[in-house]
Amino acid sequence: MTGAGATAGAGAVATGGAALLLLVAGSAAVAGAARRTGISAALLLVTVGLAVSYIPGVPGYRLDPHLVLPFVLPPLLHTEALDSSYLGLRANLRPVALLSVGYVLFATALIGTAAYLLIPGLPLAAALVLGAVVAPSDAVAATAIARRVGLPARMVTILQGESLLNDATAITAYRVALAAAVGTSIGWLHGIGDFLRAAVGGVGVGLVLMVPLHWLRIRLTRLREPLLQNTLSLLIPFVAYAAAERAGASGVLAVVVVGLYLGHHSFQVDFATRLQEAAVWKMVAFILESAVFALIGLQLRVVVKGLGHHSLPQAAGYALVLLTVLILSRFVWTFPATYLPRRLFRRVREADPAPTWTTPFVISWAGMRGVVSLAVAFSIPLTTQSGGQFPSRDLLLFLAFSCVIGTLVLQGFTLPAVVRRLDLPQRDLRRETLIEAQAQSEASQAAEERLERRLTEPGNALPSPLADRLRTVLERRRNAVWERLGGVSEVTGESADATYRRLAQEMIGAEREVFVRLRDERRIDDEMLRTLLRRLDLEEAAAERPEP
Template sequence: MVVMPLLLLVAGSAAVAAAARRTPAPAPLLLVAVGLAVSYVPGVPSYTLDPHVVLPLLLPPLLYTSATDSSYLDLRAQLRPVALLSVGYVLFATFVVGWAAYVIVPGLSLPAALVLGAVVAPPDAVAATAVARRVGLPSRITTILQGESLLNDATAITAYKVALGAATGEGATWAGGIGEFLLAAVGGVGVGLVLMAPLHWLRTHLTEPLLQNTLSLLIPFVAYGVAEQAHASGVLAVVVVALYLGHRAWEVDFATRLQEEAVWKMVAFVLESAVFALIGLQLPIVLKRLGEYEGGSAAWYAVAVFLVVVVARFVWVYPATFVPRLLSARIREREDNPTWRGAMVTSWAGMRGVVSLAIAFAIPSSMPDGPRNLIIFLTFTTVIGTLVVQGVTLPPLIRMLKFPGRNQQAETLAEANAQAQASRAAETRLDELLSDERNALPPPLADRLRMVLERRRNAVWERLGQVNPVTGESVDDTYRRLSREMISAEREVFVRLRDHRYIDDEMLRALLRRLDLEEAAAFREAG
């Protein structure tokens, strides 16, 4: 049965990812390592990475959740460096890696080598996001890496199709490839622009949070599918729609936002965990298909391609970071001065992931078995090499470079000022409403509304206060702890009353939900 292996994959990968949170090792690396080990255990089912499943079913939701968490305004501010990486670097890496493979591997044609270059060219959205969350990169670098990983798949897939056509004798030309890329890019953006407003209108006009969240789960697949049917870039369509919906998320009601955040966190956790576990589980399949290239020569090819991939990113990133500033006074005026440390991290944070493997496994059988199997093997070793070597060393590299930390006090002051302005506006609106006799409230209830505003306004300022000399807690930590203790006491009473049949389970659930919302509010106010 297919169901049991799938359940084992999801449950096992989730367990490993949860365990990784208690270790210094990044979750992607631990998942890949465990997947490699488990793949050799007798009796373990064979997990085949089907590109017809991975690309249309896994890539859209992963791109969607990453894009909705990104900032449209930040990405727009960093559009030039993002474009240089997501388009310029991918094409550069395709040609450099392809040419190197053509020179290094005897008998490998140039078109087949360029197929390999296109497959391993794009850093992966999942890998970049997972590592960026863990190591706490500076915001500008994180924005650039996330923007690159969101958009570079479209470039790589188009370059792959052109190179594949040449390798299989289908008569594709690079001039035609440029036209195909432009059509895919313009079409993907166009589909996203057409879909984003109607989808947002649906989200804001559906009155049931469950329906709204069902729509939310369908959106990435709809955008991807419509674009692919139009022979446009499904990747770009998903990203455009997700950026717009994330930017306008404040217009959706609070219940939908609360549910949606929880749902997408769960979806992203399960998919990311399963994706990295799948990478490790592919090793036996890859080795079985290696054929004529197995042995020491294959190992040498793997090391050489990995080194070319790593070096090529440095060769592109440093000039792309500093040369435009030297040539354009406008760039010098509008953008902050980049540092060599930022370029170093951007160069080193080029992990490859499951998208490269999915594209490699999608190479049709019309390509000769030898080159096809070698491309899959070299893709696999490059993905593993970048995840292990760069993923392990990236956190200590960032610590060694001593990036300036975030100014927590300045951020808290900005938050407090924003909250003060919002509270004043709310207070003014409350006075206007209470002056109307149709909104008359007893004084205790009106005072309660004002107390809520006062508490919200003061909560941020209190974070700047001193720590408790007895417990060492900050003010917000103490507030959070006491709130939870009070709510826990109430919760125990409700459960005891249910057990004694004074209230039924339906009433218990309603009361517990109210406490859950209060606890969430207390946590947010204090945190």
Template sequence: MHVMPLLLLIAGSAAVAGAARRTPVPAPLLLVTVGLVVSYVPGVPEYALDPGVVLPLLLPPLLYTAATDSSYLDLRAQLRPVALLSVGYVLFATLTVGYVAHLVVPGLPLTAALVLGAVVAPPDAVAATAVARRVGLPSRITTILQGESLVNDATAITAYKVALAAAVGEGATWAGGVGEFLVAAVGGVGVGLVLMVPIHWLRTRLREALLQNTLSLLIPFVAYAVAEQVHASGVLAVVVVALYLGHRAYEVDFATRLQEGAVWKMVAFVLESAVFALIGLQLPVVLRGLGEYEGPRAAWYAVVVFLAVVASRFAWVYPATFLPRFFSARIREREDNPTWKAPFVIGWAGMRGVVSLAIAFSIPLTLHGGEGAFPERNMVLFLTFTTVIGTLVVQGLSLPPLIRLLRLPGRDPQAETLAEANAQAQASRAAEKRLADLLDDERNALPPPLADRLRAVLERRRNAVWERLGAVNPVTGETVDDTYRRLSREMIGAEREVFVRLRNGRYIDDEMLRTLLRRLDLEEAAAYRETAV
């Protein structure tokens, strides 16, 4: 891809994603729709997906950001449903969807149909995270969907390799497929376990935030490349490393965390926007090779495969939810009895994404040894594309109203604030004791105003959370905490204007201005708690 088309893709997708924030439509759906429309605008360059770019260059950072934002403890608590979906469901969907496609599409061999099944089997990490974040799913459902989407790509890629080997005539067997899956899974986890400790050690030893964040940007690519080099799963290696680093992020200094959070938010925003736009832009590339299948027949095949994908997920999710409880008294004792609603949402939330398209575009043109063309390759590409678009549009658009209709219990902001306040109170008591011990030492002697300032900052931090539970101002509708932050921002703004005026009058130079502004920025950041975007 040349520089100008790449810049147009990034700028255009970022603009559409930014506009989506002002609409009720989730950004992924608007990006796909705009991509579909723009793909037929005269003069728009052709954006053909290159699996050699998507898998090693786009997938690792997207997985890394999703995994570091996930909770290792929550994922461990939901290990059974995550494993059943990320491994069991992917294999089940590969067989089910592949067999249905073989029955419906004339001339599509079973081996090629299983390739299609493996390609469309995994729900997408980016789509699941983006939609779950927007619609406010209950935390347990969000954890399960995120955990599934982090691991299922490894299962799908391995299943695809086995099915592809059979389709092109390389003599793949079930035993060989199971062995390859085990090698990829165990190897990927092993590479992640080997890399995570030295990488974290290096992160904690680097003293400059700039160097630490440069390392942070390299980590997902290094983990993926090392694992793939030894024929293991690069996906699992990235996920293992990212979960470990995210779990121990508190051991890195504050400057790195602040900078790293901003850097990765920007990277994730740009990549996610470009990825969904690329999905829509694939339409001309996919339709060009359909040939004899153009028209109503191709649409019928697409509808049947889409329905098979949706139905196979429900056919797996409900038994996977209720059968373990039926057979295990321990599970019944430890877990609440689920209703039919949560599995229904999990079943309906299986959006596919760019990974499926990238894998599909990697299907070779010919069989092993060049003995003929790959059977119905263009049809497999078309059915993959329509399945991805169908799940993103149909399921993605209907998921928010479905959640409202089912009245699932969402996150309780008041309960979360109360938990935060209790945690802050415990931390404040420990800090007060530590401060008292330090001030008793003559080596730490401070003038009373400075010691009082330390106590006041601590008191402010403790009270700020409790104030969010209090009454609001009848005039402005603000809580006390909101009013404090607004007034703090106004005061800082006044200081900032003076500093700029002094710089413009040549009383201070630009270097001093930057120093003073950074100090104000840090104070403003401290006054404002971070909110989820």
């Protein structure tokens, strides 16, 4: 490369790096503002992205499916899987499977047929490509909004389980439809075989990887290497995804299977690893989610520019019809899927009585689409196997974008109001606290019995003050949850537990100020300061109770 060429290349890299930093910083700032205002971060980011996309001088961001699918989707799915409940998903396997597999295939066929009948000259295979693109609900938006509006725990589990698994169904269906559209498929029967192979293979790769990966985590735990442990944790979703894709299977399913297994067995790693891992994945998820939803909004200018010979009013008319079909398709599927199995099978009816109509209604309305749909849409090739242009590719991109934005804005903004209007049963926080208190009481009793037994052994003799301190700490943990069930102070409105934690934090803050002053006076050095502050940080973390 010549000197001028090298300079130009370096300038392009610098420009790209600046654009990336601007995207991350801007999306993080908007997401932070959303947290302070109570607005859904996903919705605010999309809205701001839409507005910013037409500001002069804003870089032209473009979703690259070669980056989003292998590098953004795996960590987001892994984070969701780690926070999911394997037991909860197993208990709700029927509704989750009906939504994540049955509904996605139904929506693919329905949207594809509607697009084929609506748009003149659009081949059926290309229309089914669009159907597969917009069929899956988003893995982040639905569950984030569901938790924020306080949906019942089972409903959140179903939505989360659906969003974890439906991407695999949609991506596999997309590949089958795309093969037919570009002329590389040898028949729909072969496509169905590819679909089953990808699904079974993805689960199989996950099952093969999960045990050795967990063994390696445990091994690093025994070596007291939390930094290496967390480095491994960051690599796991990419390894699982790449291994499955390399084998021609579903990388999404492999990531989910591994994440569910590791999350279910997370108690077997040490506390330092768990604390660091939770902090690391929260940061990764926050950055990726913020950037992804901002990118969705920023695509408006790119997509409208690419409409080509299709007029904007004509394309908008198609988009409105398909958005309506997409929203209604979820109602058409969810209500029969909720009540028909109970009507046909007595075992299902007896084990799981039918809910009121509000449950399938809210699940239907919570079907927002997201970045996976757009990333897959942008991966539609420019040409077919014969060398001709892919049929109406520019229009398909616009329609996919319109469906994503339409569901995020329309359903996302109105879901809290719908939940309030339907007066759904809220979480029984008092009952949850009572269950927590009973569990803590049983655990404390077992710990107390072990403590007294160990203290009688010669090798465990302790001075009375230290033994009493252990008993006091144990008693504090036993009583803390029960105190939350009690009354509150007439002066502060706090429970005794909240007052205790506030005063403990004030005491720790006073100690921290002294340590810093001693460092500034050169009476202790920075290394000792860090040691003392870490000790206080751990005590403050122990005193802090996370919000339910």
